[in-house]
Amino acid sequence: MWRLVFLLGTHMQATAQSTPGDVPIGWSTDYVRSLTQKRVLLWGADQAAAIVDAQAAYKRCARLLLVCSSHDAMEDVIAQVTSEEPIAGVCPPLSAPVAIGAAGTVSNASFVLELTGRYQEIGGAPDIVWNYV
Ligand SMILES: *[C@@H]1O[C@H](CO)[C@@H](O)[C@H](O)[C@H]1NC(C)=O
Numbered sequence: 001m002w003r004l005v006f007l008l009g010t011h012m013q014a015t016a017q018s019t020p021g022d023v024p025i026g027w028s029t030d031y032v033r034s035l036t037q038k039r040v041l042l043w044g045a046d047q048a049a050a051i052v053d054a055q056a057a058y059k060r061c062a063r064l065l066l067v068c069s070s071h072d073a074m075e076d077v078i079a080q081v082t083s084e085e086p087i088a089g090v091c092p093p094l095s096a097p098v099a100i101g102a103a104g105t106v107s108n109a110s111f112v113l114e115l116t117g118r119y120q121e122i123g124g125a126p127d128i129v130w131n132y133v
Pocket of ligand 1: 108
């Protein structure tokens with residue numbers, strides 16, 4: 001799993017130049033569309049590029065678990081991400097985007113174990129992991 005996270009992290013650096021509200025650079029239309037109701041785990045969610053990507057995914061009605069470096073950062077990130085409305089007609093009937101947070105690091109085994117216990121809050125284990133750390 002961590003090899004995947006590393007590869008995605010490398011890819012994510014290419015998206016860092018986009019501006020809030022835009023579809024991040026490097027995301028194809030098909031990829032953006034595929035994010036609807038996907039469960040996405042973000043490491044380093046308080047990084048600027050992560051917030052841009054999380055906002056774009058939230059607008060596509062994704063289900064986000066935002067791992068931040070601190071509790072204060074987490075509250076700020078959730079507020080920023082949920083300030084976006086999903087694009088009209090994107091969410092399937094009876095569904096909505098989700099954005100929940102956690103504060104910790106991948107090097108803390110207790111935290112990682114605790115985090116797996118929270119997957120149910122986004123509907124199950126993540127479909128996608130994005131790394132910005
Ligand atoms: C590691 O994570 C646990 C569970 O979240 C937390 O209680 C603990 O303070 C963390 N340790 C460090 C060094 O951050």
